Amino acid sequence: MLRAAVLVLLLANAGYYAWAQGLLRSWGWAPPEQSEPQRLEQQIQPENLRVGRANGGSNNGNNAAPGNASAGDAPAAPATPPAPASASAPAANTSEAAPAVAVAAAEPAPCLQAGTFEKGQLDALRAATASLPAGSWTLEPISLTGRWMVYMGRFTDEDTLEKKRAELRARKVPYDRPGAALEPGLSLGRFSTEEAAERALATLGTQGVRTARVVQERTDATGYVLRLPAATAALRTQVEGQLRGLLASRAFRACG
Template sequence: MLRLAVIALLLANAGYYAYTQGWLRSAGLVTPEQAEPQRLQQQIRPETLKVLRAQGATNNPTPPPAPAVAPAADTAASAPAPTAAAPADAGECLQAGVFDDKQAAALRTAAAALPPGSWSLEPTPITGRWMIYMGRFDDQDTLDKKRAELRARKVDFDRAGGTLELGLSLGRFSTEEAAQRGLTALNAQGVRTARVIQERQAATGFILKLPAVTDAQRQQWLATLRPAMAGKTLSSCS
Protein backbone atom coordinates (compact mmCIF):
# COMPACT_ATOMS: atom_id res chain seq x y z
CA MET A 1 0.00 0.00 0.00
CA LEU A 2 2.78 2.42 0.90
CA ARG A 3 4.56 1.55 -2.31
CA LEU A 4 1.51 2.43 -4.38
CA ALA A 5 1.23 5.78 -2.58
CA VAL A 6 4.85 6.62 -3.34
CA ILE A 7 4.44 5.66 -7.00
CA ALA A 8 1.29 7.76 -7.29
CA LEU A 9 3.08 10.77 -5.73
CA LEU A 10 5.97 10.47 -8.16
CA LEU A 11 3.61 10.25 -11.14
CA ALA A 12 1.69 13.30 -9.91
CA ASN A 13 4.89 15.36 -9.58
CA ALA A 14 6.07 14.32 -13.03
CA GLY A 15 2.73 15.25 -14.59
CA TYR A 16 2.68 18.66 -12.89
CA TYR A 17 6.21 19.40 -14.09
CA ALA A 18 5.27 18.47 -17.68
CA TYR A 19 2.15 20.65 -17.41
CA THR A 20 4.12 23.72 -16.18
CA GLN A 21 6.71 23.31 -18.91
CA GLY A 22 4.04 23.26 -21.69
CA TRP A 23 4.82 19.70 -22.79
CA LEU A 24 1.10 18.81 -22.64
CA ARG A 25 0.12 21.74 -24.90
CA SER A 26 -0.79 19.24 -27.71
CA ALA A 27 -3.23 17.57 -25.36
CA GLY A 28 -4.97 20.89 -24.73
CA LEU A 29 -3.44 21.36 -21.29
CA VAL A 30 -1.85 24.86 -21.21
CA THR A 31 -0.77 26.86 -18.15
CA PRO A 32 -2.40 30.30 -17.93
CA GLU A 33 -0.03 33.25 -18.61
CA GLN A 34 0.93 35.29 -15.58
CA ALA A 35 0.51 38.73 -17.21
CA GLU A 36 -1.54 41.88 -16.74
CA PRO A 37 -1.68 43.61 -20.16
CA GLN A 38 -3.96 46.30 -18.80
CA ARG A 39 -1.06 47.63 -16.65
CA LEU A 40 1.22 47.98 -19.68
CA GLN A 41 -1.49 49.98 -21.45
CA GLN A 42 -1.71 52.40 -18.51
CA GLN A 43 2.03 53.39 -18.64
CA ILE A 44 2.81 57.00 -19.67
CA ARG A 45 5.97 57.54 -21.78
CA PRO A 46 7.91 54.57 -20.36
CA GLU A 47 10.87 55.43 -22.66
CA THR A 48 11.72 58.44 -20.46
CA LEU A 49 12.36 56.32 -17.38
CA LYS A 50 15.99 56.07 -16.19
CA VAL A 51 17.53 53.79 -13.60
CA LEU A 52 19.49 55.82 -11.01
CA ARG A 53 22.14 54.53 -8.66
CA ALA A 54 21.68 54.93 -4.96
CA GLN A 55 23.37 58.07 -3.52
CA GLY A 56 27.02 57.46 -2.66
CA ALA A 57 27.19 54.25 -4.72
CA THR A 58 30.03 53.85 -7.21
CA ASN A 59 31.27 51.22 -9.58
CA ASN A 60 34.89 52.06 -8.89
CA PRO A 61 36.66 49.91 -6.38
CA THR A 62 37.55 51.56 -3.08
CA PRO A 63 41.04 53.12 -3.44
CA PRO A 64 43.69 51.82 -1.10
CA PRO A 65 44.33 53.99 1.95
CA ALA A 66 47.09 56.57 1.59
CA PRO A 67 50.30 55.71 3.40
CA ALA A 68 50.37 57.13 6.92
CA VAL A 69 52.46 60.25 7.39
CA ALA A 70 54.50 60.45 10.59
CA PRO A 71 53.25 63.21 12.94
CA ALA A 72 55.26 66.40 13.03
CA ALA A 73 56.16 65.71 16.66
CA ASP A 74 57.75 62.37 15.69
CA THR A 75 59.71 64.04 12.90
CA ALA A 76 60.97 66.68 15.29
CA ALA A 77 61.85 64.05 17.84
CA SER A 78 63.90 62.08 15.33
CA ALA A 79 65.88 65.15 14.29
CA PRO A 80 69.12 65.65 16.21
CA ALA A 81 68.81 68.18 19.00
CA PRO A 82 70.73 71.42 18.43
CA THR A 83 73.92 71.66 20.37
CA ALA A 84 73.51 74.01 23.34
CA ALA A 85 75.83 76.96 23.32
CA ALA A 86 78.37 77.10 26.11
CA PRO A 87 77.17 79.50 28.84
CA ALA A 88 78.92 82.81 28.88
CA ASP A 89 81.10 83.67 31.87
CA ALA A 90 78.63 85.44 34.15
CA GLY A 91 81.45 86.72 36.34
CA GLU A 92 82.11 86.57 40.08
CA CYS A 93 80.99 89.05 42.73
CA LEU A 94 84.01 90.56 44.52
CA GLN A 95 84.25 93.09 47.34
CA ALA A 96 86.76 94.86 49.55
CA GLY A 97 86.57 97.14 52.57
CA VAL A 98 85.77 98.74 54.89
CA PHE A 99 87.02 102.16 53.62
CA ASP A 100 86.69 105.49 55.40
CA ASP A 101 85.56 108.70 53.72
CA LYS A 102 89.02 109.65 52.45
CA GLN A 103 89.75 106.17 51.11
CA ALA A 104 86.31 105.97 49.48
CA ALA A 105 86.95 109.26 47.65
CA ALA A 106 90.18 107.87 46.21
CA LEU A 107 88.39 104.68 45.15
CA ARG A 108 85.67 106.66 43.33
CA THR A 109 88.32 108.40 41.29
CA ALA A 110 90.08 105.15 40.36
CA ALA A 111 86.87 103.22 39.65
CA ALA A 112 85.68 105.90 37.22
CA ALA A 113 87.87 104.16 34.62
CA LEU A 114 85.75 100.98 34.86
CA PRO A 115 82.57 100.43 32.79
CA PRO A 116 79.47 102.22 34.15
CA GLY A 117 77.45 100.02 36.51
CA SER A 118 80.32 97.58 37.09
CA TRP A 119 81.10 98.80 40.61
CA SER A 120 79.55 100.47 43.64
CA LEU A 121 80.55 101.83 47.04
CA GLU A 122 77.96 100.67 49.56
CA PRO A 123 77.74 102.45 52.94
CA THR A 124 78.12 100.37 56.09
CA PRO A 125 78.25 101.45 59.75
CA ILE A 126 81.63 101.50 61.49
CA THR A 127 81.39 101.03 65.23
CA GLY A 128 83.63 102.85 67.63
CA ARG A 129 86.73 101.06 68.95
CA TRP A 130 88.67 101.41 72.21
CA MET A 131 92.26 100.44 72.96
CA ILE A 132 94.35 99.74 76.04
CA TYR A 133 97.27 101.93 75.09
CA MET A 134 100.79 102.28 76.36
CA GLY A 135 102.96 105.15 75.06
CA ARG A 136 103.79 107.43 73.32
CA PHE A 137 107.48 106.60 73.88
CA ASP A 138 110.26 109.07 73.21
CA ASP A 139 112.43 106.80 71.11
CA GLN A 140 112.85 103.27 69.80
CA ASP A 141 115.08 102.19 72.69
CA THR A 142 112.41 103.05 75.25
CA LEU A 143 109.85 101.18 73.16
CA ASP A 144 112.06 98.10 73.00
CA LYS A 145 112.59 98.12 76.81
CA LYS A 146 108.84 98.28 77.38
CA ARG A 147 108.32 95.35 75.04
CA ALA A 148 110.81 93.29 77.01
CA GLU A 149 109.01 94.10 80.28
CA LEU A 150 105.64 93.02 78.83
CA ARG A 151 107.10 89.74 77.55
CA ALA A 152 108.46 89.03 81.02
CA ARG A 153 104.97 89.56 82.48
CA LYS A 154 103.50 87.38 79.65
CA VAL A 155 101.31 90.22 78.42
CA ASP A 156 100.31 90.20 74.75
CA PHE A 157 100.82 93.39 72.72
CA ASP A 158 101.20 94.73 69.19
CA ARG A 159 101.92 98.02 67.47
CA ALA A 160 99.43 100.79 68.08
CA GLY A 161 99.81 102.03 64.47
CA GLY A 162 98.99 105.29 62.75
CA THR A 163 99.18 108.45 64.78
CA LEU A 164 99.64 106.43 67.99
CA GLU A 165 103.24 105.50 67.19
CA LEU A 166 105.59 105.10 69.01
CA GLY A 167 103.20 103.17 71.21
CA LEU A 168 101.83 99.71 72.02
CA SER A 169 98.32 98.26 72.00
CA LEU A 170 97.52 95.78 74.76
CA GLY A 171 94.08 95.04 73.33
CA ARG A 172 91.26 96.51 71.20
CA PHE A 173 87.56 96.43 72.18
CA SER A 174 84.22 97.33 70.64
CA THR A 175 82.98 99.05 73.81
CA GLU A 176 84.65 101.24 76.41
CA GLU A 177 83.32 99.06 79.23
CA ALA A 178 85.05 95.98 77.81
CA ALA A 179 88.30 97.94 77.50
CA GLN A 180 88.11 99.06 81.14
CA ARG A 181 87.64 95.48 82.30
CA GLY A 182 90.67 94.46 80.27
CA LEU A 183 92.76 97.23 81.86
CA THR A 184 91.74 96.07 85.36
CA ALA A 185 92.97 92.57 84.54
CA LEU A 186 96.31 93.97 83.30
CA ASN A 187 96.75 96.05 86.46
CA ALA A 188 96.53 92.82 88.40
CA GLN A 189 99.49 91.56 86.33
CA GLY A 190 101.59 94.57 87.29
CA VAL A 191 100.94 96.83 84.29
CA ARG A 192 100.67 100.38 85.64
CA THR A 193 101.24 102.88 82.82
CA ALA A 194 98.59 101.71 80.33
CA ARG A 195 95.27 103.55 79.82
CA VAL A 196 92.07 103.24 77.79
CA ILE A 197 91.70 105.52 74.77
CA GLN A 198 89.17 105.66 71.92
CA GLU A 199 91.05 104.56 68.86
CA ARG A 200 88.20 105.13 66.41
CA GLN A 201 84.97 107.12 66.47
CA ALA A 202 81.70 105.55 65.25
CA ALA A 203 81.25 106.52 61.60
CA THR A 204 79.97 105.40 58.21
CA GLY A 205 82.33 103.34 56.10
CA PHE A 206 82.11 102.00 52.56
CA ILE A 207 82.48 98.61 50.93
CA LEU A 208 83.66 98.39 47.32
CA LYS A 209 81.54 95.86 45.39
CA LEU A 210 82.14 94.53 41.88
CA PRO A 211 79.04 92.38 41.16
CA ALA A 212 80.24 90.51 38.04
CA VAL A 213 83.96 90.30 37.33
CA THR A 214 84.95 87.85 34.59
CA ASP A 215 88.30 86.11 34.44
CA ALA A 216 89.30 88.33 31.50
CA GLN A 217 88.52 91.50 33.50
CA ARG A 218 89.98 90.50 36.86
CA GLN A 219 93.63 91.39 36.34
CA GLN A 220 92.95 94.62 34.43
CA TRP A 221 90.41 95.91 36.96
CA LEU A 222 92.59 94.97 39.91
CA ALA A 223 95.53 96.88 38.42
CA THR A 224 93.27 99.93 38.04
CA LEU A 225 91.94 99.81 41.61
CA ARG A 226 94.94 98.57 43.60
CA PRO A 227 96.65 101.99 44.12
CA ALA A 228 93.46 103.33 45.81
CA MET A 229 92.60 100.27 47.93
CA ALA A 230 94.73 101.22 50.96
CA GLY A 231 96.32 97.76 51.08
CA LYS A 232 92.97 95.94 51.19
CA THR A 233 92.30 92.96 48.91
CA LEU A 234 89.29 91.76 46.93
CA SER A 235 87.45 88.65 48.09
CA SER A 236 84.24 86.83 47.14
CA CYS A 237 81.02 88.56 48.21
CA SER A 238 79.51 86.98 51.32
Protein backbone atom coordinates in the same frame (compact mmCIF):
# COMPACT_ATOMS: atom_id res chain seq x y z
CA MET B 1 103.66 -7.08 22.15
CA LEU B 2 103.54 -3.25 21.91
CA ARG B 3 104.87 -3.35 18.36
CA ALA B 4 102.14 -5.78 17.33
CA ALA B 5 99.44 -3.53 18.81
CA VAL B 6 100.81 -0.47 16.95
CA LEU B 7 100.93 -2.45 13.69
CA VAL B 8 97.32 -3.59 14.11
CA LEU B 9 96.18 0.03 14.71
CA LEU B 10 98.00 1.27 11.60
CA LEU B 11 96.43 -1.44 9.44
CA ALA B 12 92.96 -0.71 10.89
CA ASN B 13 93.28 3.04 10.14
CA ALA B 14 94.50 2.38 6.61
CA GLY B 15 91.61 0.00 5.96
CA TYR B 16 89.04 2.53 7.26
CA TYR B 17 90.47 5.31 5.12
CA ALA B 18 90.33 3.12 1.98
CA TRP B 19 86.73 2.12 2.75
CA ALA B 20 85.58 5.75 3.47
CA GLN B 21 87.17 7.04 0.23
CA GLY B 22 85.49 4.35 -1.89
CA LEU B 23 88.81 2.70 -2.87
CA LEU B 24 87.34 -0.71 -2.11
CA ARG B 25 84.09 -0.12 -4.01
CA SER B 26 85.08 -2.59 -6.73
CA TRP B 27 85.27 -5.29 -4.08
CA GLY B 28 81.83 -4.35 -2.75
CA TRP B 29 83.12 -2.54 0.27
CA ALA B 30 82.10 1.16 0.33
CA PRO B 31 79.79 3.48 2.34
CA PRO B 32 76.26 4.01 0.92
CA GLU B 33 75.82 7.05 -1.34
CA GLN B 34 73.79 9.97 0.02
CA SER B 35 71.35 11.50 -2.48
CA GLU B 36 67.96 13.19 -2.40
CA PRO B 37 66.41 12.84 -5.85
CA GLN B 38 63.05 14.05 -4.53
CA ARG B 39 64.45 17.62 -4.21
CA LEU B 40 65.29 17.72 -7.91
CA GLU B 41 61.71 16.66 -8.70
CA GLN B 42 60.34 19.59 -6.63
CA GLN B 43 62.10 22.28 -8.74
CA ILE B 44 59.84 24.50 -10.90
CA GLN B 45 61.29 25.72 -14.22
CA PRO B 46 64.95 25.70 -13.07
CA GLU B 47 66.01 26.89 -16.53
CA ASN B 48 64.51 30.36 -15.82
CA LEU B 49 66.70 31.04 -12.78
CA ARG B 50 69.19 33.94 -13.08
CA VAL B 51 71.89 34.99 -10.64
CA GLY B 52 71.44 38.69 -9.72
CA ARG B 53 73.61 41.20 -7.88
CA ALA B 54 72.95 42.19 -4.29
CA ASN B 55 72.33 45.85 -5.29
CA GLY B 56 69.57 44.92 -7.70
CA GLY B 57 71.75 45.38 -10.80
CA SER B 58 71.64 42.98 -13.76
CA ASN B 59 74.11 40.18 -14.35
CA ASN B 60 75.66 40.47 -17.84
CA GLY B 61 72.80 42.77 -18.88
CA ASN B 62 70.02 40.25 -18.08
CA ASN B 63 67.50 41.08 -15.35
CA ALA B 64 65.92 38.22 -13.42
CA ALA B 65 62.24 37.86 -14.04
CA PRO B 66 60.26 38.75 -10.92
CA GLY B 67 58.53 35.86 -9.23
CA ASN B 68 60.62 33.20 -10.99
CA ALA B 69 63.46 32.94 -8.48
CA SER B 70 63.04 30.65 -5.51
CA ALA B 71 63.18 32.01 -2.00
CA GLY B 72 66.58 30.40 -1.30
CA ASP B 73 68.19 32.05 -4.38
CA ALA B 74 66.76 35.58 -3.96
CA PRO B 75 69.45 38.31 -3.63
CA ALA B 76 69.79 40.18 -0.36
CA ALA B 77 67.56 43.25 -0.08
CA PRO B 78 69.56 46.51 -0.34
CA ALA B 79 69.72 48.84 2.64
CA THR B 80 66.93 51.40 2.90
CA PRO B 81 68.16 54.61 1.19
CA PRO B 82 68.06 57.86 3.18
CA ALA B 83 65.00 60.06 2.75
CA PRO B 84 65.53 62.72 0.04
CA ALA B 85 66.07 66.28 1.21
CA SER B 86 63.19 68.70 0.91
CA ALA B 87 63.12 70.52 -2.36
CA SER B 88 62.72 73.85 -0.57
CA ALA B 89 65.89 73.35 1.54
CA PRO B 90 69.16 73.79 -0.42
CA ALA B 91 71.84 71.16 0.02
CA ALA B 92 74.45 72.06 2.62
CA ASN B 93 77.99 72.73 1.45
CA THR B 94 79.97 70.17 3.44
CA SER B 95 83.24 71.96 2.78
CA GLU B 96 81.98 75.03 4.63
CA ALA B 97 79.82 73.42 7.35
CA ALA B 98 81.40 73.67 10.80
CA PRO B 99 80.67 71.07 13.50
CA ALA B 100 78.29 72.19 16.21
CA VAL B 101 80.07 72.78 19.51
CA ALA B 102 78.17 72.63 22.78
CA VAL B 103 79.19 75.60 24.90
CA ALA B 104 78.90 75.02 28.63
CA ALA B 105 77.25 77.82 30.51
CA ALA B 106 79.93 79.78 32.36
CA GLU B 107 79.47 80.20 36.07
CA PRO B 108 78.73 83.79 37.11
CA ALA B 109 81.58 85.76 38.65
CA PRO B 110 81.27 86.10 42.45
CA CYS B 111 80.47 89.31 44.31
CA LEU B 112 83.43 90.47 46.44
CA GLN B 113 83.93 93.41 48.78
CA ALA B 114 86.75 95.01 50.75
CA GLY B 115 86.68 97.55 53.56
CA THR B 116 85.96 99.33 55.74
CA PHE B 117 87.25 102.66 54.37
CA GLU B 118 86.88 105.97 56.19
CA LYS B 119 85.35 109.10 54.71
CA GLY B 120 88.76 110.72 54.34
CA GLN B 121 89.84 107.93 51.97
CA LEU B 122 86.99 108.41 49.47
CA ASP B 123 88.83 110.81 47.19
CA ALA B 124 91.81 108.48 46.91
CA LEU B 125 89.51 105.52 46.27
CA ARG B 126 87.64 107.28 43.48
CA ALA B 127 90.89 108.38 41.83
CA ALA B 128 92.31 104.82 41.95
CA THR B 129 89.15 103.24 40.52
CA ALA B 130 88.53 105.85 37.77
CA SER B 131 90.11 103.64 35.09
CA LEU B 132 88.04 100.55 35.98
CA PRO B 133 85.18 99.53 33.65
CA ALA B 134 81.98 101.47 34.26
CA GLY B 135 79.59 99.66 36.58
CA SER B 136 82.24 97.17 37.73
CA TRP B 137 82.48 98.65 41.26
CA THR B 138 80.48 100.58 43.84
CA LEU B 139 81.12 102.25 47.20
CA GLU B 140 78.48 101.15 49.72
CA PRO B 141 78.04 103.26 52.90
CA ILE B 142 77.73 101.42 56.21
CA SER B 143 77.19 102.63 59.77
CA LEU B 144 80.22 102.35 62.06
CA THR B 145 79.70 102.26 65.80
CA GLY B 146 82.28 103.67 68.19
CA ARG B 147 85.37 101.58 69.00
CA TRP B 148 87.74 101.60 71.97
CA MET B 149 91.33 100.45 72.22
CA VAL B 150 93.73 99.38 74.95
CA TYR B 151 96.67 101.52 73.93
CA MET B 152 100.32 102.10 74.77
CA GLY B 153 102.06 105.24 73.49
CA ARG B 154 102.90 107.59 72.03
CA PHE B 155 106.55 106.76 72.29
CA THR B 156 109.26 109.34 71.80
CA ASP B 157 111.42 107.29 69.41
CA GLU B 158 111.74 103.94 67.67
CA ASP B 159 114.14 102.52 70.28
CA THR B 160 111.58 102.99 73.07
CA LEU B 161 108.89 101.40 70.89
CA GLU B 162 111.09 98.35 70.25
CA LYS B 163 111.80 97.94 73.99
CA LYS B 164 108.05 97.88 74.71
CA ARG B 165 107.55 95.27 72.01
CA ALA B 166 110.24 93.08 73.58
CA GLU B 167 108.59 93.43 77.02
CA LEU B 168 105.18 92.41 75.62
CA ARG B 169 106.68 89.40 73.83
CA ALA B 170 108.33 88.28 77.06
CA ARG B 171 104.96 88.49 78.85
CA LYS B 172 103.25 86.75 75.88
CA VAL B 173 100.90 89.70 75.34
CA PRO B 174 99.78 90.11 71.70
CA TYR B 175 99.96 93.57 70.16
CA ASP B 176 99.28 95.34 66.88
CA ARG B 177 99.80 98.66 65.18
CA PRO B 178 97.24 101.24 66.35
CA GLY B 179 96.83 103.09 63.06
CA ALA B 180 98.28 106.29 61.64
CA ALA B 181 96.50 108.63 64.07
CA LEU B 182 98.10 106.95 67.12
CA GLU B 183 101.59 106.16 65.79
CA PRO B 184 104.13 105.50 67.17
CA GLY B 185 102.36 103.26 69.64
CA LEU B 186 100.93 99.80 70.27
CA SER B 187 97.37 98.44 70.31
CA LEU B 188 96.70 95.68 72.83
CA GLY B 189 93.12 95.08 71.65
CA ARG B 190 90.07 96.78 70.10
CA PHE B 191 86.56 96.62 71.59
CA SER B 192 83.05 97.70 70.59
CA THR B 193 82.28 99.16 74.04
CA GLU B 194 84.29 101.12 76.58
CA GLU B 195 83.32 98.68 79.35
CA ALA B 196 84.82 95.74 77.43
CA ALA B 197 88.05 97.69 76.91
CA GLU B 198 88.29 98.51 80.64
CA ARG B 199 87.88 94.83 81.56
CA ALA B 200 90.66 93.89 79.15
CA LEU B 201 92.92 96.55 80.65
CA ALA B 202 92.36 95.14 84.14
CA THR B 203 93.29 91.66 82.93
CA LEU B 204 96.48 92.97 81.33
CA GLY B 205 97.40 94.59 84.67
CA THR B 206 97.63 91.11 86.21
CA GLN B 207 100.18 90.24 83.49
CA GLY B 208 102.47 93.11 84.42
CA VAL B 209 101.27 95.70 81.88
CA ARG B 210 101.30 99.05 83.75
CA THR B 211 101.47 101.89 81.19
CA ALA B 212 98.51 101.00 78.92
CA ARG B 213 95.24 102.94 78.93
CA VAL B 214 91.82 102.93 77.20
CA VAL B 215 91.30 105.40 74.35
CA GLN B 216 88.42 105.87 71.93
CA GLU B 217 89.76 104.93 68.54
CA ARG B 218 86.64 105.89 66.62
CA THR B 219 83.35 107.65 67.27
CA ASP B 220 80.07 106.65 65.60
CA ALA B 221 80.58 107.38 61.92
CA THR B 222 79.85 106.28 58.36
CA GLY B 223 82.28 103.94 56.63
CA TYR B 224 82.43 102.66 53.06
CA VAL B 225 82.86 99.24 51.49
CA LEU B 226 84.30 98.77 47.99
CA ARG B 227 82.09 96.22 46.23
CA LEU B 228 82.74 94.34 42.96
CA PRO B 229 79.34 92.88 41.91
CA ALA B 230 80.93 90.55 39.32
CA ALA B 231 84.56 90.07 40.31
CA THR B 232 86.21 88.22 37.46
CA ALA B 233 89.79 87.13 37.93
CA ALA B 234 91.01 89.86 35.56
CA LEU B 235 89.02 92.60 37.34
CA ARG B 236 90.22 91.52 40.78
CA THR B 237 93.86 91.53 39.62
CA GLN B 238 93.41 95.03 38.17
CA VAL B 239 91.76 96.39 41.33
CA GLU B 240 94.38 94.89 43.66
CA GLY B 241 97.14 96.40 41.51
CA GLN B 242 95.63 99.89 41.44
CA LEU B 243 94.52 99.98 45.10
CA ARG B 244 97.57 98.27 46.58
CA GLY B 245 98.28 101.04 49.09
CA LEU B 246 94.63 101.67 50.00
CA LEU B 247 93.68 98.03 50.48
CA ALA B 248 96.59 97.34 52.86
CA SER B 249 95.27 94.53 55.10
CA ARG B 250 91.70 94.80 53.77
CA ALA B 251 91.38 91.52 51.90
CA PHE B 252 88.50 90.86 49.52
CA ARG B 253 85.73 88.62 50.90
CA ALA B 254 82.34 87.40 49.75
CA CYS B 255 79.60 90.03 49.80
CA GLY B 256 77.45 89.84 52.91
